[in-house]
Amino acid sequence: MATSTGTGWAQLRQQARSLETQTESLFHTYSQYASMTKLPPKPSEEEQRIQAQLQDLLERRESLISQLTRLLDSEATLTSSALKQNNLSRHREVLHDHRHELQRLTAAISETRDRVNLLTNVRSDIDAYRSSNPAAAEADYMLEERGRIDNSHNMMDGVLSQAYAINESFNLQRETLASINRRIVTAASQIPGVNALIGKIGAKRRRDGIIIGVFIGFCVLALLFFR
Incomplete structure (x- = not known):
């Protein structure tokens, strides 16, 4: 019975470590979406697939940890139970960290996508407003041109101020x-x-x-x- 339990524990732990490695590999791919500055308005099929795979891996690891817990509770040997308890605690900590990381990445991707969609909607509204109001569009264009001219004047004033300061220094x-x-x-x-x-x-x-x-x-x- 003890041999059977030990074999079952070893197999479950091997599966748990393998799923942890797969999770970290998928996190590397999924995190690239969080670092993108221009996301598509809606999640792509690949993004949805990776997110679903991560969720499935976390659930499978949760099930394995439950099985390991039941095996440990049935253990009668105290010496081996202490080591197995440490291994089980480690698997739980890694699972908790990975759940938190998935939530963080999902929130970051959602925030980036919302910001991109908001800017796109604002530009669309501005373009639609200008298309339906030619006079307002002309006024906006004149204001933009005035702003560019003012910026040019400010730059020239800065250059002249530097020239006057250099001349005063020479004097x-x-x-x-x-x-x-x-x-x-x-x-x-x-x-x-x-x-x-x-x-x-x-x-x-x-x-x-x-x-x-x-x-x-x-x-x-x-x-x-x-x-």
């Missing part, structure tokens, strides 16, 4: 450089002997340049003479 920099130059000239004029020292330095540079030029010229002439 400030120019005034700063001019102020620094005036301070340098004023400081140089106030220090005694600075102008004379600068003149001597310039004269020395000119004298050194003349000497180097004469020396180079002499060397060139010497080379030409002794060739």
Whole structure:
């Protein structure tokens, strides 16, 4: 009897794990509908089929868990019952998570579809209103054109504001450089002997340049003479 019970438990657990794997695989496909931004107005046959398969898998897993529970209740061995109780609890937790995930995905898909349908209906109503009211359609067109023109003007105003700010920055920099130059000239004029020292330095540079030029010229002439 114990062997028969153990065999039945192992087979049911194997089935439960297989159904869990199938459920996760279908969730991967079904979740793609929840991530779509443009859903068809009505569920496609494939979407309905996947949702029905998920529901069927969850129900079959619920039935397997009930069978496992009955087998565990009939167990007389306490040592094996503790391990089986943990396995059974795990299957229940996974089933609960998958039920919650199916509800979440179904709600997300429904919300996305409602939003798409609402936008489609609004556009249809607007188009129908414009078709039946040419004057209103013309007025709406003029308002849209006015809005685009205003946006263009706002963009141009922004560009001009940036240009004015850059020009003002350049003016400030120019005034700063001019102020620094005036301070340098004023400081140089106030220090005694600075102008004379600068003149001597310039004269020395000119004298050194003349000497180097004469020396180079002499060397060139010497080379030409002794060739």
